[in-house]
C-alpha cells in the first residue's frame with residue numbers, strides 16, 4: 001500500500017497506481033517504492049516494459065521481493081490491455097462505476113481484491129476500505145469482523161459496515177496505527193492478556209488507545 005505517497009502524487013495515472021500497488025504486495029513501503037522507481041528508471045514507458053524480457057523486468061523490481069510473480073503479473077496486465085483496448089492505459093476506468101471497476105480489474109490474473117481496493121481509493125477517488133495486514137489485524141483485535149473471517153471476507157464486511165464518508169480517513173488511521181503499534185494486535189489476538197509488571201510496563205500498556213477495545217483483553 002502506498003498511503004504515505006498518495007497526497008504527493010495526485011496526478012498519478014491509474015496504470016502507474018495499479019503497478020505500484022502490485023509492487024507493494026508482501027514487502028515494506030520503502031522496498032516497494034524503490035522497486036517502482038527502479039522499474040520506471042530502467043523502463044521509462046509501459047511500452048518499454050511490455051517489450052522487455054521478463055528477466056529484465058524481474059531484475060528491475062528485485063528489491064521489492066516476489067520479482068518473478070510480480071513481473072509476470074505486470075506483463076500480463078500490459079498484454080491484456082494492448083489486446084483489449086489497443087493501448088497501455090487504464091484511464092478509461094475513471095468513467096466506470098465501482099462495480100464495473102472491480103469487475104474489470106479482477107479480470108487481470110494476479111490482481112486481487114486488496115489491489116483493486118487500493119486503486120479504487122487512491123487512484124480513482126472512490127470510497128473503499130482496503131484491508132491489508134495491518135487493517136485486518138486491528139479489525140480482528142477490536143472485534144469489527146467475525147473471528148472466522150479471512151482477509152477477503154473482512155474486506156466485504158468492513159466495506160458494508162463502514163460509512164463511505166469515513167472510509168478513507170479511517171483506513172489511513174488504522175493502517176498507520178498498525179504500522180506503528182504492535183501492542184493492540186498482540187493483545188487482541190492472545191488469549192491471555194499479559195500482566196503489566198511495573199509502572200513503566202503499565203505506562204506502555206496504556207499507550208495504545210485501542211487496547212480498551214480489544215476483544216480478549
Ligand SMILES: [Zn+2]
Pocket residue numbers: 177181182183184185208209210211
Ligand atoms: Zn495499538
